[in-house]
Amino acid sequence: MKKGYIILLIALCSVNVFAQTKDEKVKTLKIAFITEKLDLSKSEAQKFWPIYNAYEEENDALRDEMRAQRKDINLNDLSESEANNLLNNMVQSNEKRLQLYNQYVKDLKKIIPAKKIIILKKSEDDFRKKLFEEYKKRHKDDKK
Structure with a gap:
């Protein structure tokens, strides 16, 4: 009976993949990859992944916002004033990302050692x- 459950579980996981x-x-x-490199304890993992996932989501949102700002710009028609506004927005977005990263590192320091944070960065x-x-x-290979 246990073999049947195991086979069913493997089949479901395969379909999901x-x-x-x-x-x-x-x-x-x-x-x-990160899990393997960090070797987190169960307690560390329970606290780490919510912080990591929240950071990734916020960072992705900021990156998408920055990309959207630059997407529809026609450089040939860009006035100096518009360029200045765009540049100021880019600086503000980078400052937000830096603040987000600094807070992320602070939050991580509360749950994992500094060495593991360095290992995390290298692993990424x-x-x-x-x-x-x-x-x-x-x-x-596709070009051949």
Whole structure:
């Protein structure tokens, strides 16, 4: 009977993996990568992931906002005044991101040691690099 439940569980997980979008798959892989690198205790993990996820959401929202500001701009028709306004908005957005990051680090320091925060940053950078290398590899293969 237990074997049946295990097979059913594996089948359901497999279906879930195939149903995920590319963004969800990347996010799942990133979480697994970070989890492995940080080696969080159960207590640390319970406190860490809500802070991490909230930071990621807010940071993504700020990045999307910044991208939207620049998206519909025709550089040839941009007046000096409009350029100044856009530049001021970009500076303000960067200041918001910096404040968000500083608060994030403060919050993390309350639950995990500074060394693990450094490992987290390195792990995120390593994951991004690995993702980019995989992207280049796949597109190189596509061009052949």
